[in-house]
Every structure is written in C-alpha cells, then in structure tokens.
Amino acid sequence: MKILVIGATGTIGKAVYDSLIKEGEEVYGAHRNSTDYPVDITDSLSIENLFKKLPKLNAVINAVGTATWKPFSELKEEDYYVGIKSKLMGQVNLVHVAQNYISDNGSITLTTGILAEHYEPNAVGLSLVNGAIQSFVMAASNELQRRIKLNVVAPGAIIGDFPKDKKFADHFPIPIEEVIKLYKESIHKSDTGQVLKKY
Numbered sequence: 001m002k003i004l005v006i007g008a009t010g011t012i013g014k015a016v017y018d019s020l021i022k023e024g025e026e027v028y029g030a031h032r033n034s035t036d037y038p039v040d041i042t043d044s045l046s047i048e049n050l051f052k053k054l055p056k057l058n059a060v061i062n063a064v065g066t067a068t069w070k071p072f073s074e075l076k077e078e079d080y081y082v083g084i085k086s087k088l089m090g091q092v093n094l095v096h097v098a099q100n101y102i103s104d105n106g107s108i109t110l111t112t113g114i115l116a117e118h119y120e121p122n123a124v125g126l127s128l129v130n131g132a133i134q135s136f137v138m139a140a141s142n143e144l145q146r147r148i149k150l151n152v153v154a155p156g157a158i159i160g161d162f163p164k165d166k167k168f169a170d171h172f173p174i175p176i177e178e179v180i181k182l183y184k185e186s187i188h189k190s191d192t193g194q195v196l197k198k199y
C-alpha cells in the first residue's frame with residue numbers, strides 16, 4: 001500500500017509511520033519542516049502541492065492539529081480560531097484535497113482525541129474542535145465517491161507525553177501501540193464514518 005502520514009515526526013505520526021514501514025508498506029512522511037514532503041495543513045495550497053508530488057495513494061493518515069490551551073475564563077474569540085484553523089479546518093481541507101488524489105477504495109483517517117467527550121481543565125478549545133471533526137466525519141463520509149472511506153481515531157492521552165499513573169480527562173494514559181492499531185484498523189477495514197476510540 002502507498003500511505004501518506006502527515007505529522008510523521010510527532011508522537012503519534014512517527015509511531016504510526018515507523019510501524020507501517022516495518023510492515024513493508026510504502027510510506028511517505030510529511031510535516032511542516034520536512035525536506036522531502038513539507039506541508040502546512042492550515043494552508044490548502046500547501047496540501048494540494050504535497051499531493052501533486054506524490055504517487056496515487058491508497059491511504060492518508062493525518063496526525064496533526066493544535067488548539068489553544070487556556071481556562072475558559074481567559075479564552076478570547078481569536079484563541080478559538082487557532083484550533084478552528086489548525087485542527088478543524090486543516091483536517092477538513094485535507095479531506096477536500098485528498099479525495100481527488102487517492103485511489104478507489106482508498107481511506108482517509110483524521111485524528112481527534114478523548115477531549116471530544118471528556119472534560120479536562122484548560123482544554124475547552126480542543127474539545128470544541130474534536131467534537132466538530134467527529135460530526136464532520138459522520139456526515140462527510142456519506143458523500144465521498146469511489147468508495148473512499150473517512151474515519152477518525154480518537155486516542156486518550158499517550159503514555160510518555162503524559163505520566164502513566166496520572167489521570168488526564170478522568171482516564172489513565174494509554175500505550176502508543178494501542179493507538180497504532182486503530183490507524184491500521186481504519187486503513188484495512190471497510191467501515192467508514194467511524195470514530196475509533198481508545199481511552
């Protein structure tokens with residue numbers, strides 16, 4: 001399979017990239033500061049330019065997207081727009097572009113997280129965009145053509161980035177291996193419009 005992993009140097013993206021390479025897949029790793037495959041998901045033109053230089057792909061995985069961490073009382077309108085521009089519209093625009101470049105039966109997998117349905121202090125901005133992405137995937141997956149699948153992986157906090165014995169959003173952090181499994185499930189199963197959760 002030819003697979004694009006965006007965010008290939010991050011906690012999740014690198015682990016997914018390395019695991020797919022180990023399985024013998026043809027994997028392309030992209031991120032903002034990449035020499036070979038630079039991309040900024042907040043810029044649709046940059047996403048389009050990335051796809052133009054890649055061969056026809058069977059799967060696209062996005063493990064990129066940020067939002068503002070602040071207490072609700074300090075959040076200003078422009079703070080929300082950080083997450084809307086990056087994690088929300090970055091992933092929405094990726095789907096718009098990727099659908100034109102991937103093969104029949106191909107798959108697109110986005111990333112949200114536990115904060116879509118569990119509370120953590122200072123994370124209202126992330127909860128907002130995670131929830132919106134999951135609703136977007138539920139709806140947009142019905143309209144993709146050529147049997148292209150659209151799913152989203154929603155991990156809990158990952159051990160290493162967070163201490164394993166300290167609860168985050170009322171759940172203990174999880175091993176990265178459990179998260180890698182979900183991205184592979186999204187690529188290999190025929191389901192679409194799914195939120196694959198682990199927390």
Ligand SMILES: NC(=O)c1ccc[n+]([C@@H]2O[C@H](COP(=O)([O-])OP(=O)(O)OC[C@H]3O[C@@H](n4cnc5c(N)ncnc54)[C@H](OP(=O)(O)O)[C@@H]3O)[C@@H](O)[C@H]2O)c1
Pocket residue numbers: 006007008009010011012013030031032033034039040041042063064065066086087111112113114154155156157158159161162
């Ligand atoms: N880590 C966790 O515990 C956890 C848990 C649940 C959900 N999540 C979610 O999973 C996603 C990835 O998290 P992570 O912890 O793996 O991130 P990370 O370690 O901060 O890595 C981010 C990756 O994305 C790239 N990147 C950043 N901004 C970009 C942009 N605008 N366009 C293209 N590439 C960009 C970075 O490389 P460059 O700097 O070179 O661009 C890097 O490869 C996030 O949406 C996060 O909310 C993470």
